[in-house]
Amino acid sequence: MTARTTQRTHRFGPRRMRGRLVAVVAAATLALAGCVSIPDAGPVEEGDGQVPDTNPVLPFAEGPQVGDSPTAIVSGFLTASAAGFASNFSVAREYLTPEASNEWDPSTRVLVFDSGALTPDWDEATNAIQYSVPVAAEVDSAGVLVESTDGTRVPITFQVVENSYGEYRISELDDGAVIAQANFDHLFLPVPLAFASMDTTTIVPDLRWLPQNNGPTWAARELLAGPSPWLASAVKTGFPAGAALEVDSVVVTDGIAAVQLNTESAGTPSQRSLAQEQLTRTLTTLPGVVAVTVTVGGVALGGDGSVALNPAPIPDGDAAAIVASRLGLWDGTQMWVAPDPEGFLPDSASHVARSYGGPTAAFLVNDSVLAASSAIRGGIESLEPMTPELAPPENAMEYTTLYSGNRLVGPSYDRQGWVWTAETSNNGQLVAVRPSGDQADIDARWLEGRTVQAVAVSRDGTRVVVLSREGGQQLAEVAAVVRTESGVPLTLGSPLSVGVDVTTAVDAEWINDLSFAILGEAQEEVPSSLWIATVGGETVLESATVGAKSVTARQGESSLTTVGEDGSVRTRVGTGWEEILIEVDDLEYAG
Missing domain, CATH: 3.30.300 (GMP Synthetase; Chain A, domain 3)
Incomplete structure (x- = not known):
């Protein structure tokens, strides 16, 4: 078993977050951070959207004290404004002048502290106090979270004045609030808002981070x-x-x-x-x-009872495989392969994909032809066990050419049966085809001129992950899939950047309704990087296996599986990886 090393831990939500707790200069803010512990309840169950009850300890905040200095007023305000998410911000407003209190809107944005000390820069002549805040993420007024790249710092400035009693109060400040990671974890909930796919059958989650109060x-x-x-x-x-x-x-x-x-x-x-x-x-x-x-x-409210939203489909337990020049299915215990009459695959066959509606497969031939075969349509019952002495079939396999292009990326099935691909040197377009001969040229102008590395459609069919490079920069983006009500894909929406700090990547695969894995480029004698990115949430950097060339998953991180350049297949076991198969060219769960 290969040990897994975690290089970057979880930063938000019910799981542990990256970095040490940031210390604000004032002792009051340290006290606030210290009074809240990281929850020890279990994580969200993958795939069911449930949010655990963490029973948060509410932070305690005091109002301003007689004789507080300008820096004490500002640090006390930072403490009280964080605590305000558990109440009504009344204590925080005590640190403001009446005019500033009337104008300040704490819900406009929330800056979540990253690692690093906050040191105030106090201009005694003007009583202006500025902090340079190391930011892990920013949450807007609708609860939409956007991660920040490592090293991001945001300046925040407070203007302090003396009131008629000779006490300092904050007279000018930006809207929003600043909150330490541990307190954010306790006081905010990741909530998947439920919307419907265009065919009104499937739940599409839109993750928001909202106050628990x-x-x-x-x-x-x-x-x-x-x-x-x-x-x-x-x-x-x-x-x-x-x-x-x-x-x-x-x-x-x-x-x-x-x-x-x-x-x-x-x-x-x-x-x-x-x-x-x-x-x-x-x-x-x-x-x-x-x-x-x-x-x-x-x-x-009533209604006609015509709508019943269901979760997106979960791939079944049989993964499609290319092994010994045959198509096959891996059931988690045994490899089953197409019998001799089905014939052998071309030597250049690669990048197998499996449909949701049954064990049909698509694959590339010479990286330029997208093909499909029904050799495994009958499932395991129509296949035979793979044995070491099994000789290659004598005849070539018959397959259907779905699309021909120039250096295509590996195919991805959606739940409606469309098979997606794209040309590596992209002209601003993705392609989706069906075995029936239907073809959809999908407008994605923002990809024009880029090098596309991978395409993966979400299980609900409404979003697509695209890995690409532009000018030497690695990009991981998610875009909405605009379809007709009958499911024909038309175009992609504007891309949403995800997976902050991802370096060179080669493959992407959804692991549940909101998260997907990004596999880094293989390195000699060094485990490949593996990022787990959540749409609207965190990105976690872990390690995969040495020489991994592709990644797949059935449901959740525990099902992550890699295929190596040497033909080894390894799956996640506890905190490490265990080899389960050898001499396999490719293996993919549905999607």
């Missing part, structure tokens, strides 16, 4: 406001324009969250059905919520 209210409010702009063109919502909470509070009693909407929230019967599904799917991910009731103007 009044969490159901925050979540309902943001759900009604709609999806993140980058995702909006690929999803549906049941809430019409003008929909809002009638009472700005969602009350939870005996596990039942009561949501009261205004009269403008009542759309068509099918919209009301979708709205009910969205609220139920979203709020029941919160601690203590098991059911949701929704009223519009005091009347039950």
Whole structure:
């Protein structure tokens, strides 16, 4: 077993975060950080969207003391503003002048401290105090989190004046708040807002980071406001324009969250059905919520019952494989291969992919032809066990050419049966094809002139990960897939940058509804880098295996599997990797 070394730990959410707790100059801020411990509850169960109840210890903040210096006032404010996410910011406002208190909006943005000391720069002549804040992430007013690259620092400035009692107060400051990582972990929840795929069958999560205090209210409010702009063109919502909470509070009693909407929230019967599904799917991910009731103007929301959102499909336990010049299936214990009559694959066959709807496979031939075969369509029952003495078939395999191009990247299936690929030297386009002969040329103009390395469609079919390089820079991006209601892909939305600090990468694979793995370029005698990136969340750097050329997963990090240049297949076991197969050219779960 190869030991795994973790080079960068989790920074946000219910798992442990990167770096030591940042110390603010004032002892008060150190006290705030010290009074909150990192939760020891288990992590979110992968794939079900549940958020654990961490039972947070609420930070305690004191108001300003008589005779406080300007720096003590500012550091006390930083402590109190962080604590305000567990209350109403009333203590934090005591540090401000009345005018500044009326104008300050703490919800505009939240800067999450990264590692490094915060040292104030105090100009005694003007009583201006500035900090250079090492930022791990920034959360906007809608709860959208954007990670920062290592070394990012943001300046924040406070202007302090003396009031009529000779006490210092803050008179000028930027909107928003600054919070240490450990406190952010305790006071904010990662909440997957539930939207619908364009065919109104599948949940599409939109991850937000919302204060635990009044969490159901925050979540309902943001759900009604709609999806993140980058995702909006690929999803549906049941809430019409003008929909809002009638009472700005969602009350939870005996596990039942009561949501009261205004009269403008009542759309068509099918919209009301979708709205009910969205609220139920979203709020029941919160601690203590098991059911949701929704009223519009005091009347039950109702609907026609036409919408039932389901989670995205999870690949089954059989992974497609290329082994001994044959197509095969790996069931986790035994390798099964196509019998002799199916024939042998071309020597150049590579980059196998498996469909969701059944064990059909696509692959590349000479990196320029996207092909498909039904050799494994019958599943394990139609295959034979792989044995060392098995000779190659005498006849060549028959396959269907789906698309011909110039240096294509490995294919990716979506749940609607489309097979995606792209030319490495890209002209601003991805291609999706079906065995029936349908072809969709997908507009992605932002890729023009780049070198594309990998394409992977999310399990709900609404997002696609694209690895590419431009001017020597490695890029990992997620874009919304705009489709017709019948599922035909049309175009990609504007890309969202994910996977901060990713260096040279070669492969990407979704591991659940929100996260995907990025495999770094193989290095001699050194384990490849492996990043776990979450859309709207953190990026974690770990180590894969030496010589890994591709990565796949069934469900969650524990199912991560790599294929090496030497034909070895290794899977995650505990904190390491264990070799489970040898002499395998490629292996991929559905997707």
